[in-house]
Amino acid sequence: MIFPTDTLALARALIGAVLVHEDGAGVVSGRIVETEGYPPGDPACHAYIGRTARNAGLFAAPGRAYVYRIYGRYHCLNVASEAEGVGAGVLLRAVEPLEGADRMAARRGVARRHDLARGPGRLAQAFGVGLAQQGVDFYAGGALRLEPPRSPCGPIGTSGRIGLTREADKPWRFYERGSPFVSGSGRMRA
DNA sequence: TGAAAGATTCGCT
């Protein structure tokens, strides 16, 4: 497999990789610029409390999609990692739109390119990803898939994770330095 | 059966 199974290694490797989603109307794709890792045993990980109906996707084989609803309004897209039966994954937080930016804008209702997929909920909405994509294999080359970086990515930075109330200080957030598409500046929370 | 918390976003001040 071109992507590692170790959670944090995967989170880093995904920076610069390309997320592609083909739906009935066309292709949307984007270059991943921000991720967060949720390793096994992490108190902030959904799987930490044990396997439930909701987080079962995290226990799937590496490379499977785990989609969950947050705050009742939005979806977040994750990639399962480690091994089947282990609850861990990587959250995709932001991408730089490549193809289909106009379709993202239509779905999101915004015109500014850097606002199309900056943030987990926005990313899922822009790509048209929802619970229907639960358990999809990113490595199988299907409608929803991950592709290797098309161009060398810039320097990668790390920081504490965003939006968490526990373990937020762990440096398990990865992002491309200097990219205007990361959600880091301007919307950090304590 | 009831109550609280959560990996967020949008809108108004």
Next chain:
DNA sequence: GCGAATCTTTCAG
């Protein structure tokens, strides 16, 4: 920059 919206899942009694 700060506070509200919104609903599913999970924990407690």
